Amino acid sequence: MAPGHMMPMVDMARMFAAFGAKVTIIITTMNALRIKNVIDRDVKLGRDIILEIISLPSTEVGLPEGCENVVSAPTPEMSIKLFHAIELLQPKIKKLFSDLHPDCIVSDSLCPWTLDIANELGIARIAFNGSGFFNLCLLENITLYEPHKSIESETETFVVPGLPHEVKLTRSQLPDIVKAKNKFSELFDKLRESQRKSFGVLMNSFYELEPGYADHCRNVLGIKAWHIGPVSLINRDTVDKVDR
Template identity: 35%
Template sequence: MAPTKNTPIAGSTAKQAPPHFVLVPHAGHGHLIPMLDLAHLLALRGVRVSFVTTPLTADRLGGIADQAARAKLPLEIVALPFSAADAGLPPDCENTDKLTENEQFLPFVNAMRVLAAPFEAYLRALAPPRPSCIVSDGSNPWTVEVARRLGIPRLFFHGPSCFYSLCDLKALEHGLHEKVGAADDEEETHVIPGMPIRVEVTKGTCPGYLLEPGWLVLHDEAMEAMRTADGVVINTFMDLEGQFVAGYQKALGKPVWTLGPLFLHNRDDEALASCGSTTAAVRHDAIAAWLDGQTPGSVVYVNFGSLARKLPRQLFEVGHGLEDSGKPFLWVVKESEVATPEVQEWLSALEARTAGRGLVVRGWAPQLAILSHRAVGGFLTHCGWNSLLEAIANGVPVATWPHFCGQFLDEQLAVDVLGVGVSIGATKPVLILDDESEPVPRHDVARVVSALMDGGEEAEERRRKAKEYGEKARRAMEKGGSSYENMTRLIESFTRVEGTKTNKP
């Protein structure tokens, strides 16, 4: 579906004013990063960008703001008033990485609704004209009414893959959520109707959020925000998910802008370090020096994202599995996971036993720099879309260990559709704390790492396909590529000619 745009009459001297995009991410690391990448890309194209978030997150993004100011980019970070304590949360809970219990997650997401009033006040206080559009994360349905009241077009930014988004939409259309939610057998498989390929899910891996009342309400609101948006922005590219993008756009009946991989424009990992924990951040040069000493393609990189945190019993199984695999590994663990003396002592012993072959990074790590290093030949990942896309764009095959929500469907995309992954076999979702009574055992960790990193026809085919998609990803972001040109058309559709009104896409 082609968007409309304001075009000056031939021969006229009408002046085009640069558009103003207001980006509203969810306050979680995995949500912030792709929208920061989008903000930077838009600003590089001359678009004025306001990036709206909570005060704590805004403070963390000081490096991004400073970098933009030095480069004279029209990008500003806007902090809206927010009190976590008013929602019954600890005072510093302004970002999901501050949550310590599974029970805090839903109250935190719901607490974000209080941002609606200061967000509207901020928009009303801006000098005319009003912003060209609002780009809002799917977890922020509270922006819908604000945009409607002010008459500002709104785009829906969906963080997962387009494959997941289409699965979720088809499941909703055919009442699959209700059917799965009423099922007694949690292992029973259900087929998602209307997909271009066969997709099976269980109660725990069904698209959407968790099948509990509070989460279902939030999911319904998010889906309505998607349906009523003026278009959808997704961090993917046509050569990766073309058939699913076509189906998604047809089902929605509105533009779907594929603009990714958004990070393929020289993202500065050092600046992004300010988004996460920096108390024990490991610098690029320390990790690069270790990787430089490893054989090309020999290292498996292990990182389970910014949210899920493993309890000691699961942490031990991961470590022993990596040790038993016999493969060189670079393992990122969260500072909160290794806070107790017991775990610290165990981890030190593991490091001593695997010295030279294994590197354990505590806290933040420069993931893009790691994945692009020639020594890295595989990635054991939780299948968050950011991580999966970063691996694919760097031509790195993956071992998949999904934890919750869309990650199970992203695993199916990587393993069954794209052919770049091998599964560890996880079937049950976990949220923040990995509280499974029976953790994934070390022999499964060792098995999947060996399958990923060894030779053999299947492993070589995964590597070949990953490299091929990586090349296509880079072409998509180059001038003339599908994502580059989509970005051009998106900006043009919101470019205001002075003296006229901006049309919705």
């Protein structure tokens, strides 16, 4: 959907294949064009990785034909429609999962509905979070304690409680989905819940970068998570870096 989500997930999939796993990437038509060359090169190297390309029903939700990511859907209204179009893919994706019989489903944290499909088919679902442990812990504690609601000014600082370090923020620094309920905040609540109910979470991070927050995530928040990053290191060749 967004390059900041799609490219790390592709890097992760390629990394799995490089270690010998059989990998299928489910992707929409226009987005597949961006990664086809690098996947073709991996196949020539003998890696067991393929693209399963499906069409996104963009026009069914009022988007232009070929509008398949946030780059081509720059407004909040278009982004909501894009999320809806992706949700309409559930029957197709469920059939793919059923036909492929995967050992595990790794899906973007922004696709919480994949957990329901995985549970129905008896397959482990792991969420991918590309933001790191600090961001996850910060948002979890802001959502849990709501420290921003105790102040009125947008510029007054408050401390986010319960974190390994003292973190101060202002209301103006918070995203709208945290400050007020809207369609995006409803999606955010769903993805938080699905992350917790999934088999675990893969993080595009490494322990030495944020050890206190990796430990906090597992030991305090109780979220099973593994750091596998930075996944971009799979791009060793210049041509791979250029294609990104």
